[in-house]
Amino acid sequence: MTSDVDDQAPGALLPGLLQRLDEAIEALDSAPDFSKPTRLRRVLDGAKRVLLQEGGPAAIEARAQAIEAAGTFTGSDWAWPEILIPSLSAHALGSHDADTVVIEALSDLRILAVARGAYLHPTLSAENAHHHLTQVLAINLQRLFMPPSEAERESQGRLAQLARALLGHLAERIGYEHIVDQLIEEIWRILQQRPIQTEPVKQMITQIAICQANPDIDLGSSGQGADRLVSSLFGPTQACREDPGVEIYRDRLERMDGVALQNEATGFARAMHDTGLVSPYHAVLLRHLADHGDHLLSEAMGLSSTGRDCLLCYSELVHALIDQAVFAETAQAIYGMALMLERGILYQPPVAPALWRQLSLPLSAWSRERLAIAFGETVPPRTRLLEGVLCMLGQPLGVGQGNNPTCQSARALSMWAYNDPDYLLQMVAWAARDDEIIIHFEGQPISSMASLSGVATTLPIDLDPVSLLVVPHLDRIYAEMGRRCIGREGDPHRWINPEFHGWWSGRGFRINVDVATGKLESLEDFLRHFYASYHPYFNGNQPLIHPQPIGIAATDSAARFIGWHAITLLRVSLDPQDVMRAYFYNPNNDSGQNWGDGVEVSTAGCGERFGESSLPFEEFASRLYIFHYDPLEHGELASVPQESLDRVIAMVHRTWGADRIPDEHLTLNLDSPATGTEA
């Protein structure tokens, strides 16, 4: 052994290591695809050594593009940064397998380069990269601020240091002092959309709470805004302020008088409606109050007169639901139930009986297994499903598609929960009990059992309980409907949407893209009809009656086309600033997106209800490519102002339509280049 190595200053090895790494990257880059795996070892081992050096992460960040281009991520999930789930990074960075840690580190540093604008990535925008890293840091807060635990050192050895150096670098580049504050802002932004799935948010809040409680971690002045979040989960009221544990809290409840219980009830209700998060203590209280009269129950759920009325009318049902669905582990059921009561949907004759069916519904072995795989076995699968049903009925716009290409199915579930709740309950019963759903298409039954494959190639797992069971069936039926439309001219959604989503999807159908060529087609006519059908100024001031399936051309923050996406148009009306806005539901889990060219989807502050997204009408129209309408209600086509249409058309041409402009248009432009795109 040569000993001169040990005497060198920290980081002195770096230039030599980087030279080796660069050679390894080059060797990987020049290898044909099939033999890249044999060239990967030198890159991973070289990167590992670099990452352990001072200044290593920065050096990797500078090479991020070359590392990805050489094929380091090819064939793994990391090859698609846009689908990576931030919360999984905690597991990857904690792995005892060096390669997993290193590749996660390389990927995160690549995302950092994207976030900082140094690397213009084909599928990941700088904004999304930034969001991703904020969440990665959030989920790893403890690792960032704390030295490795004994267990970590034992299982990971020096890898634990590598993960810390990586997170430290990420935090430094993103800005240390803002991490926690940004994280809190991020959590609030997500919560404002009131997702049904709250587990990731709860994990992030728990991380903040752990860091705040630890005297060794100096968060400086940041993290002040986390109090409401942390308390809503761990101590929303006087009697559980110090997070005593549910057993002690239950004992305390036993000794409380009416006034004290009333205080507890209002405290929980306020926390729940502030955040959309429900503390496990809340479930303990609600079960306790079940024996103390409906007035306190109503208080504990924070019901208005509508909800209270509904509770009193269906008291027996509500008690049965509390008894079977509300436990510390399924506390979110309370929020779902409260909102369901507020919506008054129990007054629709089939809904209450359908819920009674749900209460006694036997689950198939397959359903029980799927629920146990996704949510564990701490509570019985049927309890988990009941919680999911209540949440979906209470928060129809909180349905998310997870990381699955099943936006159609998620949209259908949301639409039914919103518009046709008893039909949703019917679907849940069929899926959960019978493992089969049958939907008719043009008179022919389509069975989800007989249809082999859906859009998704693997069974999704990252979904709420209802979606988990129903989506695979819907996805297969949707795909089968598509197969039955093969050979028809034009876009199949013309026929699929009304049959798949419901009769209220208008039979009139317009699309502005020629399916055969992918080019834009009669754009102005398309838009004029959209205005006349949905814009209150041109449709006889008719508010939207039923939610309508809409197809949009999704674009990223650089206004580049990403893909076709299914959303629901919910209403069109003036916002508090008197701007005409389209309010819509996006099954994508986080709707607050930057679509580029100045179009930023708002999720709060412009008159949105929980779960709604909104855009000014023109901006919304500029991303539209499919809509349905009632052909008998044609509106006032002629009065749609040309200037407004021109603005929308210009936006289309600047963004997703840029390379879809039909040839004759280009010719016209050549004749009079000075007049711009709209000749």
Place this chain on the structure above:
Amino acid sequence: MEKNPDKGFVALLGWSLNAVEAAETFDRRYVVVAPDWAEEYCEKHDIPYIPWNFERLNDRSMEIAHTLQEKGVDVAIPLYEETVEWAGAINSVLLDKPKLFGQAMLLRDKALMKRRAQLGGIRVGIFEEAHDKEDVVRFLKRVNQTLLKLDGDPNDPIHLKAFDKAGCLGHRVIRTPDEVDTIPDEEFPVLMESHLDGWEFAVEAWVHNGKIRFLNISEYVTLGYSGFVPATPELEKYREQITAQIEKLIKTFDIEFGFVHPEYFVTNDGEMYFGEVAYRPPGFKVFELLERAYGFNAYQGLILSFDPKTTEKEITAFFPKEVVDAKGVAGCFGVYPRRRVVSKLEMPAETEDHPYFESHELTPPIEETVTKRTAFGTHWGLIYFFGDDPHTMRDLLKRQEDLDFYV
């Protein structure tokens, strides 16, 4: 890479990803001849492929030769010991040189090859075939008698090797008659050799038109554990002598083209003893080490030296000048667990922190109990090093033998 129709069309016998990669990125047309388990992979990646199971030569052997001939293949290149006789059989058809088959059979049988070497005036140790355990005991006694050992003196060991296996596979060292009992009956017949005290090393030589085009000397630090290229100056000082030996060897074995990988001992008095020779790429990733040290692709060198359409100018330009053109020294170490019970892989910090350390192919242990090592060469994975100084490399590789990689 764009293929040159004026150059040769080669068939690679056996599956080696590194060889395929080299062929894919080279200007020669190629086809992989490998067992059918390779089919799916080849199809998926558009790798030209012909399925063939290399069992013992049989009456279907002509079939593959004719298939390749019809495709326009010029020459077959063996990648593994088991495909050497196939290459001989096929090339005797493709090149219309019947003697190539006999030559291949000679190169596949360690006893025959030693006799041939002896006939050619090459120095070999004492050797004999053994058909059963008694033969081994007798040979052990006779060798030690010859060495004028008295009863009670420690025996000089003898080496047992399978006739037709690559490198260290089936290689055993026997010192006492008791140890003979540990040899399973199914390993017979074997080749027995006397032990030569000296320095063992291997040579890789690329031959074209009967001339050596590149000659590498691989230095073993400990047989079966580690090797590196280029060798230390102490071994390289024999280069002239070694070259003369290899020239003698290719003349004796009548080798006109291709690649030979012989092993030699050099004794304390500077005498060279021939061990064995193989007509295929060496194990222990020597080709990969050469690429790291010199920057040329040794598999592409292989293709050049086999291809009859290779021009003099081309091959001269391809190979660098030995030793002086090396950018550094590349070595690798084969890890074998030292403990009997292991639970995890843990790279020693001193290895990983050494500036020469480059990468490793170790995987976490599948079983906790380590089976006793019976023969040479069954390592659990390799560790690669690269640096400037051959002595540092030698000491570094030696040092690895004292470290635990599995704990």
